[in-house]
Amino acid sequence: MRATLMYGPGDVRIEDVPDARIELPTDALVRVTASCICGSDLHPYHSMDPAHGPARMGHEFIGVVEDVGSDVATLRRGDLVVAPFAISDNSCGFCVEGLHTSCTHEQAGFWDGVPDQGGQSEAVRVPLADGTLVKLPVAEDSALIPSLLTLSDVFGTGHHAAKCGGVTRGSTVTVIGDGAVGLMAVLSAKRLGAERIVLMGRHRDRTDLGRRFGATDVVAERGEEGIERVRELTGGHGSGIVLEAVGHMPAYEQAVGVVRPGGVISRVGVPQYSRARVGFTSLFGPNVRLAGGPAPTRAYVEELMPDILDGTIEPGLVFDAVTGIDGIPGGYRDMDERRSIKVLVRP
DSSP states (O other): OEEEEEEETTEEEEEEOOOOOOOSTTOEEEEEEEEEOOGGGHHHHHHOOGGGOOEEOOOOEEEEEEEEOTTOOSOOTTOEEEEOSEEOOSOSHHHHTTOGGGOOSTTOEEGGGSTTOOSSBSEEEETTHHHHOEEOSSOTTOTTHHHHHGGGTHHHHHHHHHHHHTOOTTOEEEEEOOSHHHHHHHHHHHHTTOSEEEEEOOOHHHHHHHHHHTOSEEEOOOHHHHHHHHHHHTTTSOEEEEEEOSOSHHHHHHHHHHEEEEEEEEEOSOOSOSOOOOSIIIIITTTOEEEEOSOOGGGTHHHHHHHHHTTSOOGGGGOOEEEOGGGHHHHHHHHHTTSOSOEEEOO
């Protein structure tokens, strides 16, 4: 079968690899019908050590179950399923609490921890299939597939940002970042009832989509100028809830600058730094809380799916390009150079 491998910075290749197959009784074999490139895939695209490659890529996918292990009880051949970006048993104590990213099962973890598997391929072996996969009540050619695919990661991650930030009806929210996750954070804040949503982003095509998703204001300025502009829009004190969806230090510093005393910064952009200001003059003094983390998207699928199925929301609009598996290297380039927000892959 064909799959995507990353060899180093800017070096993504489509290669023939051994066919995925059942290895453990709890596995399912899934033929991939839709996957995508994630903004977080661009981090190794910039900085991966070639000595650690090649690495199989892709942690978001929908597919059809082709085979199941002898211990799989809830799935059968022909089921259409969506795979969250974290593998979990959906039954340990942390999973029961809704924290599937901390599942204690020995096979649990993230897709990049499974060296011979990845969603940007023609098929995937899914460990802990009963706990990880969620059946979808549509056909594989449904027009809803792009939106349902966002349940794998970006929509669930945007929802996690809003939930950890405490967004409720009437909230004032600032979203930092106009990438796919930032746009999903806007949509999620709107869905939870936020009254004012300030989107900090400078790419007009993206911020226009952000307005469609519910942003009431757009701030294109960065640094101190951007911070001052957000404070002007929020009564001088800043935003009570800040959703940081980038993961780079300038975005964190911007979040610290625009949050109001007593507010919360909810981070879901994968941090590309190990140290950040949390002292008296940044978070401690003004009683600012820091929240967020990797989204347990498995916990949110059943909650978010009905609004997609009935057409209340259309998170799939975040996909602005479609390619086959051979076009994936070009898709990485397009996303890296800001020509695409998020690339949908139809293997």
